[in-house]
Amino acid sequence: MIQIDGLTRAFHGVPAVSGVSFTVGAGEIHGLCGHNGAGKSTVVKMLTGQLTPDSGRIVIGDEPVELRSRQAAQRAGVALVDQELSVVPALTVGENMLLGDIHAPLVNRRRAAYAHCRRVLDDMGLEGIDPDQPLSTLSIGEQQLIEIAKALSQRARLVILDEPTATLTDVESASVFAAIRRVAATGCSIIFVSHRLAEVLELCHSVTVLRDGRKIATTPTADLTVDALIVQMLGEPPFRLAAARKPDHDLAHALRISGLRVPGRLRDFSLTANAGRIYALAGQLGSGASDVLRAVAGLHPTAIGTVELHDRPVPVRDPVAAARHGVAFLSNDRKSEGLFLDRSVGWNLTATRLPFFARAGVLQPRRELVIARALAERSGLPEHRLGDPVAALSGGNQQKAFVGRCLGRDDVFALLLDEPTRGVDIGGRAAIHQLLRRAADAGLVVLFASTELDELLELGDVIVTMRDGQIVNRYDGDVDVDGVLLMRDMTRGIA
Structure with a gap:
């Protein structure tokens, strides 16, 4: 479904991403991991039209695409669920799902739009949430699910989830995982970005690791452990903590x-x-x-x-x-x-x-x-x-x-x-x-x-x-x- 081929991007002459390549199949949940500064955010921004690659190409289906804006990415079928919620609590669930959708008609046909929202919610197993319900009545986990539903309502072929469970409880995370699996079962491709490595191994089919802006490996999760994934992310040389400095003051237990x-x-x-x-x-x-x-x-x-x-x-x-x-x-x-x-x-x-x-x-x-x-x-x-x-x-x-x-x-x-x-x-x-x-x-x-x-x-x-x-x-x-x-x-x- 998605082919990322040799993506490179530098800022002020300093490379942030260098020649990154990997593919994501239809219906695949693909993890993207790396320590802070590894280049994950830059890759995500290039895939969602927020940054233009200096070189390399992105192919969706069989067609190379140029994603020069968020709107262009949405037209190509790419949707982003950011780690920071972008929903508006004062609006209804349905209004939030339609917000920012370039496919929405100029004249709002509420009945048809809400029927579409209802179908998306049902496909995600959210039968208990009403499109007319104020978003403010939902828990944080449910609001995160609405973010995912919003991405799907925009006819996405690739959904990028950036730290979707960072602020959720285990129960709320389980609901998000169930929704992600349902989405993948429809043939939609998923890129899952997370620091929670156990979640990556539990949810994803394969994982690509970046380090210092370069791809280190793409590995089936069945062949990985948390420790092996950490080694890929950090490399071999360990950092050592120097001996503690002794306080020079008599202010113990300050x-x-x-x-x-x-x-x-x-x-x-x-x-x-x-x-x-x-x-x-x-x-x-x-x-x-x-x-x-x-x-x-x-x-x-x-x-x-x-x-x-x-x-x-x-x-x-x-x-x-x-x-x-x-x-x-x-x-x-x-x-x-x-x-x-x-x-x-x-x-x-x-x-x-x-x-x-x-x-x-x-x-x-x-x-x-x-x-x-x-x-x-x-x-x-x-x-x-x-x-x-x-x-x-x-x-x-x-x-x-x-x-x-x-x-x-x-x-x-x-x-x-x-x-x-x-x-x-x-x-x-x-x-x-x-x-x-x-x-x-x-x-x-x-x-x-x-x-x-x-x-x-x-x-x-x-x-x-x-x-x-x-x-x-x-x-x-x-x-x-x-x-x-x-x-x-x-x-x-x-x-």
Whole structure:
């Protein structure tokens, strides 16, 4: 059904995908795996018209196609179910299924359209869901099923599922798997992208592994184990965790987290962390690692549990109170939850410390500039860029500004970071790691979540692996651990 032949794509001269080729048969469920940065997202974007290949070709049926837009991909029969839900809760199920469908008539014929939606839902075994039902009444798992139904309603011949179960429970995932198998039984081809390797082996007929932008192998899943798949993804040389740094401070047990829960996302998480050490939460999307950070920062309104920082209780559902107690949180999305993109670099560095350069409620620009210059020097940012919009900086320098905002403060005792180097190149990543090490050296508790194996092993003094909202294992610095072991914990689950 689908032939991918020699796809290549580079960004600014740096190859992201090089000569990737594989085929997907009619009715086949084909896994696409690889560590973060392996090239999976670039391949998916080329198949869905979001990126144009520099070379190579895509053949659907017997016809080579040029997919230069999402609309062109949809006309060719390619549909994408992204890991982020794109449904609109305020609309009905039927309205969501018709949203964005290029085949929908200019004049909406509701009865005929809803009859088509009803047939698609029935084919997926969703007889209990009414097209007239508000989407907001459905569970997250059911909404994910509607995303798949939406793709099928667009007459798709190839459906690409990008991490469709990342935020689902086991029961909801089982429903999604049953729906995927029904879809494949109709002859539709499926590409299944997932970090959950056990799911890949359970669901898929074969799996293609990418590493560093190149295809490593395409193998029938019957011939694979989780360990063999991990070796294909990571290669032979293991990464080793260096011996733990001993805290230079007398601030033992600075942060205590006990029985932390977020309904449906996190179960009974407990951790005692010392100042002067860096703690890494290792987990894929939906593992609960990000939820730990957001709950400690007061950003989960349904969180339950106990958090203490230097023997002072920190409310778990009040972000303002958490900040006042010395908790600084950096989101994994610096553009929408961190930086003020239209404001200057200096303004972003000083945005959370206005009282430090204000008198009687009036800001003192000269004092603000002094503080901004000091933070820029500490963060490795060029002083002559302080007046530039932060949006004009590279991704690495934007992240430096985000991290730098929390540095050099007497009122910050715990620094929480979600994916601290997401979207940052190698040079910027090394600089940010150095900033975090210096923060730990200054006596802060540094706790970060990451899906990047290299980052976890390079930066973490203590690594806590997570899956399905629970801790799987804990590795201190005096224990040898490598990427294969971490990946097994993060994907196989709790024994």
